[in-house]
Amino acid sequence: MIKLLNLSKEISQFRLIFRVALFFAIFSNLTFFANVLKIYPLTFANLFYILSLFIVLVSFTTLLFTLFGSRYTTKPLLITALLVSSFTSYFMQTYNIVIDEGMIQNALQTNFNESLDLFSIQLVFYVVLLGFLPSWYVYNVPVKYGSLRKELYLKLKTIVISLILIGFLIFSFSQFYTSFFREHKPLRYYTNPTYWIYSIGKYTSKTLKSQHIEVKYIGRDAHIAHEPKEDEESKELIILVVGEAARADRFSLNGYAKETNPLLKQEKDLVNFSNMSSCGTSTAVSVPCMFSLYEKDEYNYDKGIATENVLDVLMHTGNIEVLWRDNNSDSKGVALRVAYEDFKSSQNNPVCDTECRDIGMLSGLDKYIAAHKGKDILIVLHMMGNHGPAYYKRYPKEFEKFTPVCETNQLENCTPESIGNAYDNAILYTDYFLSEVIKFLKPYSTTYETAMFYVADHGESLGEGGLYLHGLPYFMAPNSQTHVASMMWLGSEMIKEDIDIEKLRTYSNQPFTQDNLFHSLLGLFEVETELYKPKMDMFHKAIIADKQ
Numbered sequence: 305m306i307k308l309l310n311l312s313k314e315i316s317q318f319r320l321i322f323r324v325a326l327f328f329a330i331f332s333n334l335t336f337f338a339n340v341l342k343i344y345p346l347t348f349a350n351l352f353y354i355l356s357l358f359i360v361l362v363s364f365t366t367l368l369f370t371l372f373g374s375r376y377t378t379k380p381l382l383i384t385a386l387l388v389s390s391f392t393s394y395f396m397q398t399y400n401i402v403i404d405e406g407m408i409q410n411a412l413q414t415n416f417n418e419s420l421d422l423f424s425i426q427l428v429f430y431v432v433l434l435g436f437l438p439s440w441y442v443y444n445v446p447v448k449y450g451s452l453r454k455e456l457y458l459k460l461k462t463i464v465i466s467l468i469l470i471g472f473l474i475f476s477f478s479q480f481y482t483s484f485f486r487e488h489k490p491l492r493y494y495t496n497p498t499y500w501i502y503s504i505g506k507y508t509s510k511t512l513k514s515q516h517i518e519v520k521y522i523g524r525d526a527h528i529a530h531e532p533k534e535d536e537e538s539k540e541l542i543i544l545v546v547g548e549a550a551r552a553d554r555f556s557l558n559g560y561a562k563e564t565n566p567l568l569k570q571e572k573d574l575v576n577f578s579n580m581s582s583c584g585t586s587t588a589v590s591v592p593c594m595f596s597l598y599e600k601d602e603y604n605y606d607k608g609i610a611t612e613n614v615l616d617v618l619m620h621t622g623n624i625e626v627l628w629r630d631n632n633s634d635s636k637g638v639a640l641r642v643a644y645e646d647f648k649s650s651q652n653n654p655v656c657d658t659e660c661r662d663i664g665m666l667s668g669l670d671k672y673i674a675a676h677k678g679k680d681i682l683i684v685l686h687m688m689g690n691h692g693p694a695y696y697k698r699y700p701k702e703f704e705k706f707t708p709v710c711e712t713n714q715l716e717n718c719t720p721e722s723i724g725n726a727y728d729n730a731i732l733y734t735d736y737f738l739s740e741v742i743k744f745l746k747p748y749s750t751t752y753e754t755a756m757f758y759v760a761d762h763g764e765s766l767g768e769g770g771l772y773l774h775g776l777p778y779f780m781a782p783n784s785q786t787h788v789a790s791m792m793w794l795g796s797e798m799i800k801e802d803i804d805i806e807k808l809r810t811y812s813n814q815p816f817t818q819d820n821l822f823h824s825l826l827g828l829f830e831v832e833t834e835l836y837k838p839k840m841d842m843f844h845k846a847i848i849a850d851k852q
Contacts, residue, residue, distance in 0.1 A: 317373055317455075318366075318459065321366055321369045321370055328362075328385075328389065328496060331433075332496040333495060335393070335496075336361075336496065337354070340354060343491070353477055359469060360470050360473050361495060361498075363465075364470060365498060367462075368501070369385075370462045370463055370466070379442055386439045387436070388497065389434065389435070389497040390435030394427050396496065397430075399715070399716075399773050402490075402493040402494060403499065404499070404775075404777055408500070408503050409507055409586075409588045409589075409605070410589075413587075413588050415634075417648070418691060421692075421694040424712070424713055490777070493777070510605055517606065517610040519609075519612060520611045520612065522612045522835060526618070526831050527831070528829070528831060540754075540829055541673065542682050542756070542757065542828055543683045543744075543756045544684045545684075546591065546686045547734065547760030547761065548632055548691050549762060549763065550731065550734060551784050551785075551789065552580065552788055553787065554728060557789075559578075562706060564728050565735045567735050573794050573805060575792045575793075575809055577790040577813075579787075579813055580759060580788050580789070580790035581787060581815065581816070582785075583603065584762060584778060585762050585785045586762060587761050587762065591635065591636040592605075592638055594759065594821045594822075595638045595821065596822065597612075597822055599817075609637055614822045614825050615641070615642050617826065617833060618825065619642060623679060624680040625679045626682045626684070627672060628642055628643065629683070629685050630645070630686040631647045631653065631661075632686045632687065632688055639684070647660060647665050648660055655667070659697060662688055663737055665687075666741065669683065673748070680829055681752075687737070693715050693772065694712075695709075696729075706728045708722045709722055723766050727764070741756050748795075748796075749797075750796065754796045754799065755799055756793040757791075757825075759821065762774050762786070765785055768784060792843075807846040816842055819840065820841070822840070824840075824841050827847075
């Protein structure tokens, strides 16, 4: 070890790369090998497989940095990789998450205050030990560079040796590697730094490509099915609440043992959708996907940003006003072409203590409605909801009904009970907020067709199976990250003349997905367009016969 850290002896850049690759394999891949050991327990036979994985990982990392290394790039690349990997090591080790393309997109779109929730002394410890200290070594170790010819020879030699080692081991243990790559593909998501480097490359390519995309117009034929009238009684006032990280099984409306919905359960005109699935496992994917024309299996980032969404289609009618109020990070590109108001600061939000509360988004809505008299209105409220890991911050203290609570963002240091209690208290605050939305709408129910529609963007892992937060690739995500809370409140008698609430309840437990939102909103506002699919409209089967 002393020889490895000797700062007086010059070494080649390729030996430096190898040393850093060895460091990555030993210290930055604990989560990777921990997950490998869950599938391949440490038996005598498996010991050789795991050792071969270690060598392949070192060889591949060496190969990667050798390809891009040079007199001017080797040290900056290694230092950058060490610093970033110290962060990724912390989040993978602490929350058992993977740093894929979606997680990078989510991280880049997270605001500063949300990022502060992830700060901890343990994070500093990881960054110092796995980032700054090895980076200091890389920066200070003297590197000897030869002639261009010699450097090219050494580069080629390193590449060939790395490839031979990788090829030999994969061939020698072909049965193991066939299983590893085909049956246990998610394991490679935990390799550090190779997978996050790949993911950044993929995200960067996608982002650069998207800068030249022109938005495709859709639904230009959209119009209200009935002739617009001047009187308010023909108008609709609908509030769509987009929740955050609210898993369905923590709502007492869905049978959860704790009473987390004491106020909503008193609403006789509420219909609960207990079997709603999300489009993604992160806000950055789910929110644009749920408003998109494309269904989950078709949706991707490029299509989402290159095509108008359902809010645009509603605006194309010329008779529907749309307002988006946000107390989360932002609308993820959904509200770019409609009225948008930021409620994350006290400048707009009058209800702020340790953070600005969701309830503040109701402030001033009366004025907005009065200013758009004679129009149908859709108001979207994007909640802070249950944004983790600091669940204890997501509600005022008077909502701390379930105790003890985890009062740190280092969830691994808390008991499952205290994590669950903090999360459930945040659900309790969501119950209060939604009940206040309903209370706000009730006075308008004599003059408008009023309704509230709630759907969470994704769920959340609370330590089950060692998983925390959300954002896993969809195919490997647990049900807790994809099964989300959703409900509908039908306010006025006028809207109940259109939708049979009892009929709606008869099938409210059937499987729905966020793919249904696009068509359900068109149906609620009685918008006719060739894009509308009645079978995808959650409320279509409950429309009273003479209204169809």
